[in-house]
Amino acid sequence: MTVIRGSVAQLSFVDFSRFLKEGKLALEVGSLVIRCRSIMPSVAKSIYTLYKHHPFQISPDFADFYVEVKAPANLRRWYRPQAEFLVDGERPFEPLPKDQAPALFEWGINWMVAASCHFWFTIHAASLERNGQVLILPAPPGSGKSTLCAALAFNGWRLFSDELTLLDIENIEAQACARPINLKNESIDIIRRFVTDAEWSPEVFDTLKGRVTHLAPPIDSVMKMRERAFPRWVVFPKYVADAEPSLTLRSKPQSCIDLAENALNYSILGETGFNLVTRLIDHCDCYDFIYSRLEDALLTFEQLAESEQLTRNGF
Amino acid sequence: MACSLNTSLLLDVIQFPGNLRNLPLDSWDKLLRLARASNLIGRIAESVHDQNMLAFLPSKVRPHIIAARILSLHQRQAIQWEIRHLDDALRKLDIPKVLLKGAAYTINDLDAARGRLYGDVDLLVPRSHLAKAEAALMLKGWSVGNIDAYDQRYYRQWMHEIPPMIHCQRGSALDLHHNILPLTALNSPNIDLFFQNAIPSRVSGFAVLAHEDMVLHSAIHFFYESELRNGLRDLIDLNFLINQFLKEDQNFWTLLAERAYITGLSWPLLLAMSMLIDMLEMKIPENVYDNVKKAAKLDVLSGVLLPKIYLQALQSSHPLDNNFISAMSRFAIYIRGHYLRMPVKLLFPHLARKAVGRLIKANNRKK
Amino acid sequence: MIHSAEGLRSSFFAHRSWLDGSVVFDRRSGYTHYLDAETMAVFLCILNLPECEANINRETLDLLARRIPDMAEVDIEQSLQQLTRLNIFTN
Numbered sequence: 001m002t003v004i005r006g007s008v009a010q011l012s013f014v015d016f017s018r019f020l021k022e023g024k025l026a027l028e029v030g031s032l033v034i035r036c037r038s039i040m041p042s043v044a045k046s047i048y049t050l051y052k053h054h055p056f057q058i059s060p061d062f063a064d065f066y067v068e069v070k071a072p073a074n075l076r077r078w079y080r081p082q083a084e085f086l087v088d089g090e091r092p093f094e095p096l097p098k099d100q101a102p103a104l105f106e107w108g109i110n111w112m113v114a115a116s117c118h119f120w121f122t123i124h125a126a127s128l129e130r131n132g133q134v135l136i137l138p139a140p141p142g143s144g145k146s147t148l149c150a151a152l153a154f155n156g157w158r159l160f161s162d163e164l165t166l167l168d169i170e171n172i173e174a175q176a177c178a179r180p181i182n183l184k185n186e187s188i189d190i191i192r193r194f195v196t197d198a199e200w201s202p203e204v205f206d207t208l209k210g211r212v213t214h215l216a217p218p219i220d221s222v223m224k225m226r227e228r229a230f231p232r233w234v235v236f237p238k239y240v241a242d243a244e245p246s247l248t249l250r251s252k253p254q255s256c257i258d259l260a261e262n263a264l265n266y267s268i269l270g271e272t273g274f275n276l277v278t279r280l281i282d283h284c285d286c287y288d289f290i291y292s293r294l295e296d297a298l299l300t301f302e303q304l305a306e307s308e309q310l311t312r313n314g315f
Numbered sequence: 316m317a318c319s320l321n322t323s324l325l326l327d328v329i330q331f332p333g334n335l336r337n338l339p340l341d342s343w344d345k346l347l348r349l350a351r352a353s354n355l356i357g358r359i360a361e362s363v364h365d366q367n368m369l370a371f372l373p374s375k376v377r378p379h380i381i382a383a384r385i386l387s388l389h390q391r392q393a394i395q396w397e398i399r400h401l402d403d404a405l406r407k408l409d410i411p412k413v414l415l416k417g418a419a420y421t422i423n424d425l426d427a428a429r430g431r432l433y434g435d436v437d438l439l440v441p442r443s444h445l446a447k448a449e450a451a452l453m454l455k456g457w458s459v460g461n462i463d464a465y466d467q468r469y470y471r472q473w474m475h476e477i478p479p480m481i482h483c484q485r486g487s488a489l490d491l492h493h494n495i496l497p498l499t500a501l502n503s504p505n506i507d508l509f510f511q512n513a514i515p516s517r518v519s520g521f522a523v524l525a526h527e528d529m530v531l532h533s534a535i536h537f538f539y540e541s542e543l544r545n546g547l548r549d550l551i552d553l554n555f556l557i558n559q560f561l562k563e564d565q566n567f568w569t570l571l572a573e574r575a576y577i578t579g580l581s582w583p584l585l586l587a588m589s590m591l592i593d594m595l596e597m598k599i600p601e602n603v604y605d606n607v608k609k610a611a612k613l614d615v616l617s618g619v620l621l622p623k624i625y626l627q628a629l630q631s632s633h634p635l636d637n638n639f640i641s642a643m644s645r646f647a648i649y650i651r652g653h654y655l656r657m658p659v660k661l662l663f664p665h666l667a668r669k670a671v672g673r674l675i676k677a678n679n680r681k682k
Numbered sequence: 683m684i685h686s687a688e689g690l691r692s693s694f695f696a697h698r699s700w701l702d703g704s705v706v707f708d709r710r711s712g713y714t715h716y717l718d719a720e721t722m723a724v725f726l727c728i729l730n731l732p733e734c735e736a737n738i739n740r741e742t743l744d745l746l747a748r749r750i751p752d753m754a755e756v757d758i759e760q761s762l763q764q765l766t767r768l769n770i771f772t773n
Binding site for chain 3: 088254260271274
Binding site: 089 | 340348386469
């Protein structure tokens with residue numbers, strides 16, 4: 001007998017694949033319900049692995065989005081096969097090589113949230129929670145943000161998101177998604193050594209991005225994904241080889257500008273965006289963080305969280 | 316109504332927003348997707364806001380409506396900012412500048428402007444001044460995107476526009492036109508008629524088309540456009556334009572028919588009227604319809620078959636309504652759209668070249 | 683150097699300040715600017731002038747110098763240049 005509600009792991013892979021093929025499977029991701037369709041076995045396997053602990057629904061009355069990953073209906077179905085991502089029937093971007101189909105599912109959802117979910121203020125940043133406070137790590141590519149995020153997520157911090165930090169536009173409260181973490185190249189090796197008991201999707205190689213894979217989120221971050229929390233720290237990390245860890249306070253007005261530049265819908269929100277950014281920066285402690293060793297980073301952030309606890313406890 | 320269930324639902328709530336109030340959750344599920352795909356979700360969001368209905372909607376639906384409204388407000392603002400920048404770039408040239416379509420509706424705060432989410436700015440200038448205008452814009456940061464030489468020629472020589480210009484800082488898109496139909500099209504109207512009739516906009520230095528011409532342009536756009544994704548939206552635009560202009564002048568239908576006759580555009584007007592009657596149950600005075608029909612001089616095939624095909628295709632650009640017949644209709648429309656724009660002998664080589672070009676580009680892709 | 687601030691109104695802007703500087707949102711253009719503390723002081727002063735002068739001239743400069751006594755005139759002039767560069771006056 002098939003279960004129509006529960007977590008993905010409670011379905012057999014056969015049932016899961018069938019529901020996915022028929023477009024009946026809906027994943028609960030944070031506060032969103034995303035209805036998915038794909039007949040590609042690689043995609044089924046990947047979602048089944050990476051979203052193992054996420055709740056699912058079958059043919060719900062209402063889904064926030066309908067997404068599909070499929071082969072294009074043209075020559076590229078057979079010749080140098082590709083996969084494309086559709087949301088609500090629309091193709092937002094160019095197809096990718098077929099072996100990147102599982103990754104395309106993830107990147108497509110990122111795009112979809114950033115392009116449509118303006119009931120949130122979306123920042124290109126990682127976010128994690130500890131003691132009811134949220135750490136936001138905005139960073140352009142190459143800053144080591146994803147590696148840092150993965151390390152923190154498996155060491156005492158609850159993952160909210162590795163890519164898209166979502167803040168409520170009414171009160172800047174952060175919303176968790178607990179989706180798979182995107183890792184590339186050396187960070188894959190680093191995190192494989194750092195995190196022992198974790199699930200991974202198969203690695204793919206892309207001529208531009210290099211080696212790419214996704215890491216399943218820790219189970220407790222998924223269990224608690226509906227629990228929101230307020231931001232407390234905004235830290236701009238930077239990986240510098242052989243550097244000693246260094247956490248320095250940042251100018252708040254400059255942090256506003258830098259955060260706005262990392263925000264995906266800042267200009268769409270207009271003056272509301274300005275008010276959100278200034279409110280966020282005003283409310284949070286803002287830092288630059290330079291590091292080379294992950295162990296140093298973990299310690300620094302742990303100390304940050306502990307000193308905050310001490311302050312709140314009246315010391 | 317000869318529409319599929321989902322399209323009917325969408326058209327119904329667009330025209331009668333009060334019906335949104337008691338919509339069940341599963342109807343919203345279909346409605347939001349179709350509205351998003353047809354670029355009409357902003358319109359729905361604006362109606363919800365105008366009628367203070369947000370609190371009455373299911374809680375799962377509310378965030379999407381809020382998000383759509385935010386986008387629509389931003390779009391309105393963005394168009395205004397963009398036109399200011401255009402004014403800055405082109406003021407010294409002292410040439411006629413006519414805003415078209417969405418930008419025109421927005422700048423003059425027409426009903427048809429409400430809820431638009433995305434859009435380029437479309438600007439019409441006389442052909443003799445096109446090069447000057449392009450140069451002035453490039454000085455201020457606009458440039459034609461990365462398009463190969465063949466496509467550039469297609470745009471410039473055969474279409475009625477230069478390739479879209481993107482601003483290097485703002486990323487906004489500008490379509491510069493010198494006619495409202497491609498030069499090679501069989502029924503290309505005399506563009507001077509449109510310049511002569513243009514009326515001032517709310518921004519000094521910029522004009523918009525006269526009301527009748529605005530409707531005719533929208534009708535042309537609807538039927539000569541070879542991609543149907545925005546077809547439903549164009550139909551709604553026509554509906555709101557006509558209704559607004561009718562309120563301002565009871566004789567609008569007559570004026571519209573006369574103008575169509577003068578400009579040689581009775582044919583697209585007739586087909587627009589047929590679609591409006593068929594899909595939106597618009598009331599059109601019979602004598603006006605007959606006059607336009609006479610003036611259009613259509614043969615039976617076009618007059619009867621095309622609306623039927625179009626009706627099918629219009630409702631089928633979304634997987635919710637996909638079926639084989641619709642696919643055939645879509646294909647027919649695509650071919651006809653291109654046929655009307657270019658002489659047949661030029662049509663097929665072009666299509667073949669485009670498909671091969673895309674394949675070559677894909678092989679050599681450098682992001 | 684002459685700067686023109688004709689028609690400038692404080693309602694055009696939203697802003698937030700800290701000790702080391704401010705951010706200003708220009709409602710006319712949607713742009714957001716960072717201003718250091720001195721430039722912000724000059725900017726606020728100009729916004730609070732009884733009528734916005736068509737030209738910010740010698741007189742205005744003197745007025746500003748009086749209103750912000752701990753800023754040197756050359757720094758005030760520099761701030762005015764910065765504000766002009768950001769198109770805050772004209773837009």
